[in-house]
Amino acid sequence: QVQLVESGGGLVQAGGSLRLSCAASGRTFSRYVMGWFRQAPGKEREFVGRISWSGSSTYYADSVKGRFTISRDNAKNTMYLQMNRLKPEDTAVYYCAVRGGTGATSAPEEYDYWGQGTQVTVSS
Numbered sequence: 204q205v206q207l208v209e210s211g212g213g214l215v216q217a218g219g220s221l222r223l224s225c226a227a228s229g230r231t232f233s234r235y236v237m238g239w240f241r242q243a244p245g246k247e248r249e250f251v252g253r254i255s256w257s258g259s260s261t262y263y264a265d266s267v268k269g270r271f272t273i274s275r276d277n278a279k280n281t282m283y284l285q286m287n288r289l290k291p292e293d294t295a296v297y298y299c300a301v302r303g304g305t306g307a308t309s310a311p312e313e314y315d316y317w318g319q320g321t322q323v324t325v326s327s
Contacts, residue, residue, distance in 0.1 A: 205229045205301050205316040212297060212321030215289055219325075223284040225299030225318055236302040237282045239273060240311055241295035241323075250309040251297070254282065262307065267293075289325045296320040 211223040225237070238253035252263040254273045261273050270289075275282040282299055300314035308314075 205235075205303075207299050207301065207316055207318035209297065209299050209318040209321040212323045214324045214326065217289060217291055217325055217327050219289055220285070220287045221289060221323060222286070223297055223299075223321060223323070225282040225284075227280045227282070227301065236307055237273075237275060238300045238302065238309070238314060239271075239282075239284045240298045240300060240314075241293075242298070242320075243295040246295075248298070248311045249295070250311065251284070253307060253309065255307065260307075262309070264309075286323070289323075291325045291327045293323060294325050295323060297323050 205227055206229045208226045215221050234256045239251040240248050241251050242248040250264050251267055252273045254261045254275055258275045270287050272285040298320045299318045301316040303315035
């Protein structure tokens, strides 16, 4: 099993920045597609972005494109989400996820392993 632990969430003022980390353990990390998702109260879980196994390819939701950057450090078994120019509507619990299968996808149901989530709150 792949174990995922998110960290780095917190309270930040609108316009500020925050970096989330997702530490993976249990299985090999380097070949997995990994993604970030978020969920606000009363909302469906929303795709934020994903990154290929090599880190060479990323894809983002339109709502965060240009503001968020995903990266991964396979030597550290860690994925990151750098969030800049944060907005109040970015407030949510953020989850990292690993797709055990092949192929890139933005659908949460296609991801097999999930972290516990970390709260990000952006004040106006």
